[in-house]
Amino acid sequence: MSTPDPTATAPAADVTSAAGAAAAPPALVFDDVSVVRGGRLVWSEGTFEIPTGSVTAIIGSNGSGKTTMIKVILGLVPTASGRVRVLGHAPGEGPSSGRDDIGYVPQDYTSTAGDAIRARDAVLLGLTGSRWAFSRITREQRERVDQALAAVDATEFANRRVSQLSGGQRQRVAIAQAIVSRPRLVVLDEPLASLDLRNQREIVDLLGRLNKDLGVTILVVAHDLNPLLSVLDGAVYLLDGHAHHAPLSGVVDEDLLSHLYGTRIEVVRTPQGELFMRSV
Amino acid sequence: MRTVDLVTYQDNWWEILTSDFMRNALLGGTIVALAAGLIGYFVIVRNTAFASHALAHIGLPGATGAVLIGIPVSLGLGIFAVGGALVIGALGKKAADREVATGTVLAMATGLGLYFNSLATKSSSTMTNVLFGNLLAITNDQLVVFAIMLVALAAAVALIYRPLLFASVDSEVAEARGVPVRTLSVVFMALLGLVITMAVQVVGTLLLFALVVTPAATGIQLTPRPRRAMAVSAAISLVSVWAGLAFSAMLNLPPSFVVVTIACLVWFVVWLSARASHRAGGAIVGAPTRATAEHPVHA
The missing domain is CATH 3.40.50.300 (P-loop containing nucleotide triphosphate hydrolases)
Structure with a gap:
């Protein structure tokens, strides 16, 4: 500058x-x-x-x-x-794990697919959603999802379908998904x-x-x-x-x-x- | 007034069921049921149910055109279904925004299918087979092709499972996290085109929805966990195909009709009981937790 x-x-x-x-x-x-x-x-x-x-x-x-x-x-x-x-990097670039550094919560989170997925699984995607090939979910990944859900006070509705959540609850789930990769x-x-x-x-x-x-x-x-x-x-x-x-x-x-x-x-x-x- | 026997019991049904052509029907139906189970969950989550219905119709001129120029029906069907799928996938945008365009292409394709059929002299049975499916006509060669397609589909889904799920559930976030959302959309549609090519030969263009979409919708009603929903959906498709063939042999009914009837009945029963438990559950869910107190109406 x-x-x-x-x-x-x-x-x-x-x-x-x-x-x-x-x-x-x-x-x-x-x-x-x-x-x-x-x-x-x-x-x-x-x-x-x-x-x-x-x-x-x-x-x-x-x-x-x-x-x-x-x-x-x-x-x-x-x-x-x-x-x-x-x-420190150009947008969308950086080290291979670079995009784990940025969490994003869009407007109108999950409008169509919310019936087919639990809040917990949606949060897990923030951690595993950009990984190719099939792999088992590790205990550490599960714990990080639990921590992210707890951090946004979403533990009690973590097993509900996203479509069943209120607007405020959905927003929390979206934030949990954004922070689960520890950005x-x-x-x-x-x-x-x-x-x-x-x-x-x-x-x-x-x-x-x-x-x-x-x-x-x-x-x-x-x-x-x-x-x-x-x-x-x-x-x-x-x-x-x-x-x-x-x-x-x-x-x-x-x-x-x-x-x-x-x-x-x-x-x-x-x-x-x-x-x-x-x-x- | 003429009386019509709605069903006639055939006491040689076990003989029919264990015959060679029935073996092909069972194997072919099993392969297609598994393929439909793998893709159906994503069809619902990605809001592409109508597009899959349209693709089945787009396959019709491929099938009747194949007869006209003398190439295998499956090949013509496959070229049109996968080709159409790639076009829809490349157009991007949400399926909901394309309903009118998709419906228009669907109508045009069906008309074209009829026209090709009228040009060819011996293809009227092809037309019926493509519209309503014919499990009993599956050949050994087709079985081999089906098996290869199923293996390719399973490998592809295993490879792209998580990014595809991410892109389907939260496309904006997935894109921001570097998931190639557009490419996945095209790949998914190509896979869907493959499944439709197979499924049309089992239940036909007009009844395809009941095998590819309905069991997946039932699975999602029963469980919100993606892999379980896929397994339930595949199981429903399998039961529909197997029981469909058995009943059709027993009662001399068209297999497609029985397959579709079973899949739809299962969906209807699950839908009814989900509604019933939703109503009954209202009071139970209203327990004084913070989450439900916050929004009792949606709970």
């Missing part, structure tokens, strides 16, 4: 949970990246770094290219220009959409624990920042066709948010010190 965007440079002190890992190279580096899909420029001038061990939201209005950014990171969509490094980076696409408030709260707490206890770097696409504020370190925001990054203090800004969502946003700080934002 030769000429960092002024808004994109996060002073180290702002990235609280990464403070211990200050020496670690950034989990994600974007250097003047642009993406074209179907002949249309989705966004450009993406220059930012995301520190290892942080929780970062990807925000922007509908159609601004949030999911596209995730697909770039996963190596599913090529960039038109610029350079991307994910955990260093977990990417989630709108994990809170269509969840009720209590389930939103529980999933956010879960993401916080993954980050704090296991040191996992977390990237989460969101259209509502409020439920995530307690765990966020910063955000990538897609504004006017460009991708920027700012620490949380820079993102929770009435002018920026109002511009971003195209409607007047007010940031409220409660006497207890809690932040939230609302459309006025």
